[in-house]
Amino acid sequence: MSLSVMAQKLSLKGLVNSQNGPVENITVKIVGFNRSTRSDSTGHYQFNHLSSGNYDLVFSGIGYQSKRVKVTLQRDTAIINTELLSLSSNLNDVVITGVNRATELRKSPVPIAVISRKSIDQNVNTNLIEAIVKGVPGVTAVTTGPNVSKPFIRGLGYNRVLTLYDGLRQEGQQWGDEHGIEVDEYAITRAEVVKGPASLTYGSDALAGVINMIPYTPNIRNGELKGDFTANYQSNNGMFGSSIGFAYHKNDWKYTFRATGKTAHNYKNKIDGLVYGTAFREYNLSAGARVDKTWGSSKTAITYYDNLMEIPDGSRDSISRKFTRQVLDDGDDIKNRPVVPESDLNSYAINPLHQHIQHFRFYNTSQFKFGTSDLNILIGGQQSVRREYNHPTLPGQAGLYVVLNTFNYDFKYNLPDFAGIESTLGINGMYQGNRSKAATDFPIPDYDLFDVGAFYFAKKSMGKIDISGGLRLDRRNIKWDDFYVGTDVKTGFGKQVSATDATGELQFPSFNKNYYGLSGSLGFTYNLSEKLLIKANIARGYRAPNITEIGSNGLDPGAHIVYLGNRTFKPEFNLQEDIGIIAYLKDADISMELFNNNIQNYIYQSRLTDADGNPVVIVPGNLTYQYQQSKARLYGAEVALNLHPVTIKWLNFNTSLAYTVGLNQNQELLTKYGREAKYLPFIPPLQVRTEIKATAQKPIGIFAQPYIKIDAAFFGDQDKFYALDNTETFTPGYTLINGGIGSTLKSRKGKTFCDIFLQADNIFNVAYQSNLNRLKYFEYYNQSPNGRSGIYNMGRNFSFKVIVPI
Known part of the structure; x- marks a missing residue:
C-alpha cells in the first residue's frame, strides 16, 4: 500500500523550446502507455500520477523534427526540458484553411498554396487579391479597374470562392461584378489558398476553393x-x-x-x-x-x-x-x-x-x-x-x-x-x-x-x-x-x-x-x-x-x-x-x-x-x-x-x-x-x-x-x-x-x-x-x-x- 501511494505522487514535467523560444501545441507521448499531453502557450507540459521506472518520451509537432528522449523516474518530480529543431519550411508549412486541425502542407491531399508577406511586398500590387494572383498558380481575378479584383480559382469565381479574414467568412455584397474584397492589404501577413471544393468545412460558397487572409x-x-x-x-x-x-x-x-x-x-x-x-x-x-x-x-x-x-x-x-x-x-x-x-x-x-x-x-x-x-x-x-x-x-x-x-x-x-x-x-x-x-x-x-x-x-x-x-x-x-x-x-x-x-x-x-x-x-x-x-x-x-x-x-x-x-x-x-x-x-x-x-x-x-x-x-x-x-x-x-x-x-x-x-x-x-x-x-x-x-x-x-x-x-x-x-x-x-x-x-x-x-x-x-x-x-x-x-x-x-x- 505504501509503494502504491508513493507511485501516485511521481510527476514528470518540462519545457519545450526552439530557436525562437517556447513552443506550444507540441504533443508529448509516453511510448507504450496510453498517456499523452500537449505543451501550453508557455511551452510547458506535465504528467502526474506516474510510477517509478524508465520511460521513452516522444516530442512531435507541426513544423518540427520529432525527438525521442529516455527518462528514468525515481524522485517525486523529474524535469525534462528539450529543444526541437525546425523542419524545412517548404516541406512542412502549417496550414489552417480548408482543414479542421493544423496540418503539414505535405500531408494534406487537398491542393493548398501559401503566400507570405515577403512575397507580397516584392511585387507591385494595388490590392491584396492582385498580390495573391501573382503568387499562386491557378488563381486569377476578374477586375473592374485597379481597386476591384474578384478572385477566381481554376476558372470559378464570385460566390464560388469563399474569402476568409482570420478564419471568419468575409460577408459583403459579393454578388456584384464590381464588388471587391473589403480587406486591408498591409495588415495581412499570410494568405492560404485551397484549390478545390472546401464545402466540407465551410458549407455553401466554397465550391471552387477558399482564400484565408x-x-x-x-x-x-x-x-x-x-x-x-x-x-x-x-x-x-x-x-x-x-x-x-x-x-x-x-x-x-x-x-x-x-x-x-x-x-x-x-x-x-x-x-x-x-x-x-x-x-x-x-x-x-x-x-x-x-x-x-x-x-x-x-x-x-x-x-x-x-x-x-x-x-x-x-x-x-x-x-x-x-x-x-x-x-x-x-x-x-x-x-x-x-x-x-x-x-x-x-x-x-x-x-x-x-x-x-x-x-x-x-x-x-x-x-x-x-x-x-x-x-x-x-x-x-x-x-x-x-x-x-x-x-x-x-x-x-x-x-x-x-x-x-x-x-x-x-x-x-x-x-x-x-x-x-x-x-x-x-x-x-x-x-x-x-x-x-x-x-x-x-x-x-x-x-x-x-x-x-x-x-x-x-x-x-x-x-x-x-x-x-x-x-x-x-x-x-x-x-x-x-x-x-x-x-x-x-x-x-x-x-x-x-x-x-x-x-x-x-x-x-x-x-x-x-x-x-x-x-x-x-x-x-x-x-x-x-x-x-x-x-x-x-x-x-x-x-x-x-x-x-x-x-x-x-x-x-x-x-x-x-x-x-x-x-x-x-x-x-x-x-x-x-x-x-x-x-x-x-x-x-x-x-x-x-x-x-x-x-x-x-x-x-x-x-x-x-x-x-x-x-x-x-x-x-x-x-x-x-x-x-x-x-x-x-x-x-x-x-x-x-x-x-x-x-x-x-x-x-x-x-x-x-x-x-x-x-x-x-x-x-x-x-x-x-x-x-x-x-x-x-x-x-x-x-x-x-x-x-x-x-x-x-x-x-x-x-x-x-x-x-x-x-x-x-x-x-x-x-x-x-x-x-x-x-x-x-x-x-x-x-x-x-x-x-x-x-x-x-x-x-x-x-x-x-x-x-x-x-x-x-x-x-x-x-x-x-x-x-x-x-x-x-x-x-x-x-x-x-x-x-x-x-x-x-x-x-x-x-x-x-x-x-x-
Whole structure:
C-alpha cells in the first residue's frame, strides 16, 4: 500500500523550446502507455500520477523534427526540458484553411498554396487579391479597374470562392461584378489558398476553393512594444499608400493596432491615356487583443474598412476617343456627353458618380483545451454598407443603397486521438439580413438568409500514407416579402413603397425556399520517400444560388448592368478529382497538379437578346444580362518548378504554368449555336510566369541580403470563350516584363533601419486587355477611329515601398 501511494505522487514535467523560444501545441507521448499531453502557450507540459521506472518520451509537432528522449523516474518530480529543431519550411508549412486541425502542407491531399508577406511586398500590387494572383498558380481575378479584383480559382469565381479574414467568412455584397474584397492589404501577413471544393468545412460558397487572409499575430517578448511604418508610391495612378501598426505583449496579453490609408487618381495606358472613373480613396483601422492561459486562448478583434471608389462607364467621344461624363439624368444620351476636362483626369478628388463602401467587423475566436482534445469557437458580426451614386443632377442621392448585417458562428471540437485517428466534429453557419435604404434602383429585394451545417472530419497516418476526409450536411433558407417600387414625385426617381401606394409596382414577389446540400471529400498522400509525394483527392462541393441569381430584377448602377434572375434555380453541386506529384529535391522543388471538375446546375451570365438577335436594352446605356443554368465541366493543370542550386545559393529560378478549360454542357444551346456556346465565360487563358532572382549571401555595406529580380508573365490567346450574344470576344495574348530590387538596411551593429523595395510592372508599357478585365467590354460604338474597342489595362507602373520598424 505504501509503494502504491508513493507511485501516485511521481510527476514528470518540462519545457519545450526552439530557436525562437517556447513552443506550444507540441504533443508529448509516453511510448507504450496510453498517456499523452500537449505543451501550453508557455511551452510547458506535465504528467502526474506516474510510477517509478524508465520511460521513452516522444516530442512531435507541426513544423518540427520529432525527438525521442529516455527518462528514468525515481524522485517525486523529474524535469525534462528539450529543444526541437525546425523542419524545412517548404516541406512542412502549417496550414489552417480548408482543414479542421493544423496540418503539414505535405500531408494534406487537398491542393493548398501559401503566400507570405515577403512575397507580397516584392511585387507591385494595388490590392491584396492582385498580390495573391501573382503568387499562386491557378488563381486569377476578374477586375473592374485597379481597386476591384474578384478572385477566381481554376476558372470559378464570385460566390464560388469563399474569402476568409482570420478564419471568419468575409460577408459583403459579393454578388456584384464590381464588388471587391473589403480587406486591408498591409495588415495581412499570410494568405492560404485551397484549390478545390472546401464545402466540407465551410458549407455553401466554397465550391471552387477558399482564400484565408491572416492578419499579423505578434511574437514578441513580454513587456515589449514593436511596430512598423509602411509607405508606398506608385507612378501610374499616383497612388500613395501608408500604414502604421503596433504590437504590445504584457504577461498573458498581446495587443495589436493598425491604421492604413491609400489614395490614387485615374490610371493610364498608351491607348486610352488617363482612364476617367478609376480613382479611389481607401482607409482601414484594425485592433485586437489575445490572452493565452493554461485553459487555452481567446482573441477579440475589430476592423473598419472605408472606400470611396469610382467605376468608369466607358462613354467617349466617337471621334477623339476622349472620355466623356454624364451630366443629365433625364435626356442623357450616352453618345453625346461633354468631354472630361484634362484637369479632372489627374485629380485625386472623387467624382460625384462613385461608390462608397464601408465594412465593419467584430469577432472573437477562442480555444478551450481539455487534455488531448479542444473546443474552438468563432463568433463574429459584420455590417456591409454600400452606396452607389449615379444621379449627376442630384449627386447626394444614392442609386443603390444596401446594408447587409451578418452574424457568423463556428463551433469545432477536436476529439481525443483514437487508434491514431484525429477527428473533428463541427457545426457552423450564419444569419444575415439585407435591406435597401433611401435608394432609387433596386437590383435585388430585401432578404433574410439562414445557414446551418454540420460535419465530421478525420485523418490518419499509416506509415507512408496519410488519409483524410469527411462528410457534411447543409441547409440554407432564403426568403423575402413582396417588394414594391414606385416613383418619388419630387425627383422622378424610383423609391421603395408600400403595397397601397398608387405609383407602386410589385418588382419582387415574395419568396421562401430551403436549399439542401450533401458534401464531402476523401483523399490520401503517399510518401514514396521524404522527397517524393503523390497526392489524390476527390471532393463533392455544394453552393446554393445567391440572391442576384434567383432574385435580381433591376439595374445595378455601379456595374452598369441590368440583372435578371431565375427563382427556379437549383443548387450547384460539383465533383472534382485532383491528383498531384510533388518532388522536393536537393536543388529543386517540382510539382504537377491535374484536376477535373464536373458541375451540375452551373449558373452563369449571358447577354439578353431579342428574337432578331439584337441586345435587349431595359435601361439606356446599360447592358442586360440574364442568368442561365446548365451542366459544365472544367479541367486543367498546374506545373511549378523552383530551382535553388545548393552550389549557387545566391540564385533562385521559379516558373509556373496554369491552364484551364471550361466547357458549357448545355446540349440545347450547343445543338442550336455550336461553338459560340461551347465554352464558359471568364475562363483564364494559358498562363506562364517566370522569375529569376539573385540574392547576395553577405551584406554589402549597409545592405543586408540585397536582391535583384526580373520576371515575365505570358498570357496566351483566349480563343475558347463564351461567344453567344457577344457576351465575350476573342482576346489576343501578351507578355509583360517586370523587375525589382530591394534590401534590408542595417547598421554595422546589426540594427535594422528599414526594408526598401523598388519595382516596375509592364516595363515596356505593353498595351493589352485581359479577358478577365470587365472594362474590355465597356464600349458603345461598333467601330472606332483607332481600331480599338473597350478600355485597356494599366500601363507601365513603377513602385517604391519602404517599411520602417518601430
